[in-house]
Amino acid sequence: MQSPVNWALLGLVIERPSYAYELAQRFEHAYRGALSLSSISHVYTALGTLTRRSLIEEVPGTRAGRQPKPRYRATAKGVEDYREWLVSQVHEDRRRQRLFVLQLAALTRNPEAALEIIARYEQACLEEAGKIPIPSRDRAPVDAGSDLIARLLSEEHRLAVGSKLSWVEYARREFKALANVRASRR
Numbered sequence: 001m002q003s004p005v006n007w008a009l010l011g012l013v014i015e016r017p018s019y020a021y022e023l024a025q026r027f028e029h030a031y032r033g034a035l036s037l038s039s040i041s042h043v044y045t046a047l048g049t050l051t052r053r054s055l056i057e058e059v060p061g062t063r064a065g066r067q068p069k070p071r072y073r074a075t076a077k078g079v080e081d082y083r084e085w086l087v088s089q090v091h092e093d094r095r096r097q098r099l100f101v102l103q104l105a106a107l108t109r110n111p112e113a114a115l116e117i118i119a120r121y122e123q124a125c126l127e128e129a130g131k132i133p134i135p136s137r138d139r140a141p142v143d144a145g146s147d148l149i150a151r152l153l154s155e156e157h158r159l160a161v162g163s164k165l166s167w168v169e170y171a172r173r174e175f176k177a178l179a180n181v182r183a184s185r186r
Contacts, residue, residue: 001053001085006046008035010074010082013056017073020044047072055081104171111179118175122168129161 001007005027012018012026024043027035037043050056055078059071074082107114133154 001049003046003049005035005037005042006049007082007085009043009046010050010055010078013050013072014074014079014082017059017071019069019071020047021069023047023072050078053081054078108178111175111182114175115172115179118168118171122165122172125161125164125168128157129165132157132161 008031009023009027012023012030016026018026020043021040024037024040027037027043047056051058051072054075056072057075059073104114104117107117133150
C-alpha cells in the first residue's frame with residue numbers, strides 16, 4: 001500500500017475506532033498542511049482498501065438505525081503493519097535526500113549552476129526554519145497529547161533544517177573547490 005492518506009487514516013482508526021465522516025474531520029484536523037483529502041469519498045475508498053487488506057474491520061452492530069454509520073477499528077494485523085510502515089519512513093526520507101544529491105551531481109560539469117541550486121536550497125531551508133513553531137512550556141497544557149505532538153514536531157523540524165543547513169555548507173565548499181579546479185585547468 002503506497003498511499004500516505006490510507007496509512008494516515010489507518011493511524012486514526014488505531015487511535016480511536018471511527019466512522020467515515022468522523023475520520024474525514026479528524027484527518028483534516030490532525031494532518032492540516034501535511035496531507036489532504038481530495039474529497040470525503042477518498043475516505044470511503046481508503047476504508048474499502050484497508051478492509052480488503054484486513055487492516056481494519058467493521059465494529060459489529062454499528063449498522064443499525066435509519067442512516068447506518070459503520071464504525072471501523074484496527075485489526076492486530078493493521079496495528080503491526082502500521083508500526084512497520086512508520087519505521088520504513090526512515091528509509092523513504094533517506095531515499096529522497098539521496099535522490100536530491102544524485103540529481104545535483106548531474107551538475108558536476110557546471111559547478112556554478114550547482115552552487116546556484118545550493119544557494120536556492122539554502123534559502124528554502126531558511127524559509128522553512130522561519131516557519132518552525134516554538135511551543136511554550138510556560139503555559140498550562142490544554143491537551144497533553146497535542147502539546148507533546150507540537151513539541152516533537154517543532155524539535156524534529158528544527159533538527160532537520162539544521163542538518164540540511166550544515167550539509168549546504170559542506171556542499172558549497174565542495175562545489176567551490178571543484179569550480180576552482182576547473183577554472184585552473186582553463
